[in-house]
Amino acid sequence: MSESAVKTQQQRVNTRKILPPFVTGQEIVLIGVIVVLWVILGLTTPAFLAAGSVGPLLVQVAPIAIIGVGMTFVIITAGIDVSVGSIVMVAAVVTARSLVEFGLPFWPALLLSLLVGAALGALNGVLVAYGRVHAIIITFGTMNLFRFIGLQVFGSSTVNNMPPTFNFFGRGDAGSTLGIPHAFAIAVVITAIAWWYLRYTKGGRSLYAIGGNAHAARLAGIKVQPRILMVYALTGLLAGLAACMTLAAGTSTLDQSVGTGRELQVIAAVVIGGTSIIGGRGSVVGTLLGALLVQTVSSGVVQLGWPSQLAFFFVGLFIVIAVGTDLVRERARRRS
């Protein structure tokens, strides 16, 4: 091989490495697995592919995928936010009570929920960005703190007789247009915007830089701390939106179990979607697919008439496979 040939090949590699491919290998695998699962479910339980079954599934996916967008941002910066379940709880109970007690209409209620979520997220952001303690410790602390606040707002009782204000996000007829649930359509739009932001804007690229090496990013002139603050505030805001969808998908009674375990479902979706838990790499499209896969499995297990606890097994298996392939890729990258 001549020297110039080596050079051009080198250049090609370099230009390719600036932006990752449009669709990563993990995403193709996920799409494949989901399609296979849907086909199997469609063949074995004839009702599955009817709109009556897929619609409610997509409604369930939406809040996880939406928080997942924020969580993907956070994990790309090498952080994590385990307080999102508690943020959902606080936003949901505050909003639910104002629906019942003040009869708040749709837009003000939605705005309230977003504000509550963003405020709690911003608190996380300030503490993580300026606290110099690992995000898991800080958000673990605020998770408990927010949960306490939520329980205080509940005041040892449930919120009863909620009006159907958020039907627009719900499972019923008012919640979809042409068979597509609004909640899921919103999740797709948010994912698309986030995908564009991460891929093509300076701000988005700098998140990867921060996650890859925060010190180097700072030296390169990236304002690390404001960026980190922003991603946690954004995650809180999205959790506030997800809280409204959770209210819509629930019953007319809200109990204090709302949001419990949500953080783990979201992190599972992000990890299965191929985002590296050590930061610096990740995709929001993968997260959406991850959320879709997790929900398909838990729904599918019930529809096939299998014992419902098998859902845990499959989700666990997917996480192990996803993290395993991530580690293998990471080693391969180091070697090359």
Next chain:
Amino acid sequence: MRFKRKVMGALALAATGALVLAGCTDRNDTGGGDGDTNGGGDASDVTVAFVPKLQGIPYFEAMNTGGQAAADELGFNWLYQGPTTADAAAQADIVRSFIQQGVDVLFVAPNDPDSMAPLLQEAQDAGISVATTDTDAPDSVRELFVNQAGVEGVAHALTDELMDAMGGEGKYAIVSCGETAANLNAWIAVQEEYTASDYPDAEIVDVVYAGEDQAQATAMATDLMNAHPDLTGLIGECTSSAPGVAQAVEDAGRIGEVHTVGLGTPQSMAPYLESGSSAASVIWDVEALGYLTAWAGQQLALGEEIPAEVQAGPAQEASYDADTSELLLGPPLIVTDENAGDYDY
């Protein structure tokens, strides 16, 4: 940086403050009990503690209301504390703290009967009278179990109410909650038998477990309706899945085609009973259960025999079986659209 330190300092201060305050309230609670000792040997000395599965949900708060009412009327101390999640380990910590406080009678509604058994033994060794209420720990040293409704009473009422709505025939499914909940599993076993023996044209096609999660119960009920297009009935086996299954029917726009019955508190079921997505709710008077529990605690502390027929406050139809040491509240309460408004939990 200075800003950072200030924030952290303020947080640390707040956290310490909260801990100190929490410590104080705990001490005051027991202090009240100890302070009364100069009265000597009478009832006002007695401290009865109750550890629910979960604190802060309407069901156990209503039990607490009943228990407190009994304590006020009959003159003894009533303590109520539970974990904030239905977690066996967190519950065990609270039981241990009551053992250390040396209460006279300890009632537990165990999240996990098997892991609670050795703790109850520990409590008994410390000279505490131990008993269960709401949920039994059958293989333990408990001296008494206050049962809200007989297994058959609940299981038959659930089945009969659903069959009434379904016209005595068709396929139905059960959305249960915790997989290890002994009372739910006992009811389901009887429901399966009773359906097979008394309603030959009806069939239970599936039993699924949603945990104590309303949204999950709703999602599973939706899945069940889709997996079995000819499904005409759903049972929500606990207070979180009862409104969950009704909501699923409402969302699917199938009120009148798919009937639901559940074990839900009157307030949470009221909108569904009104819309017709739920035919009836089978429950019991939870405040009366709390009252009966507290009353029985006082009897245990004073060493009194419990008679076969018991009338205690709102619990007028209770009965005691000395062989199994079970105190039964009475027949279940059927809540429909008409009487749902009579209860404030």
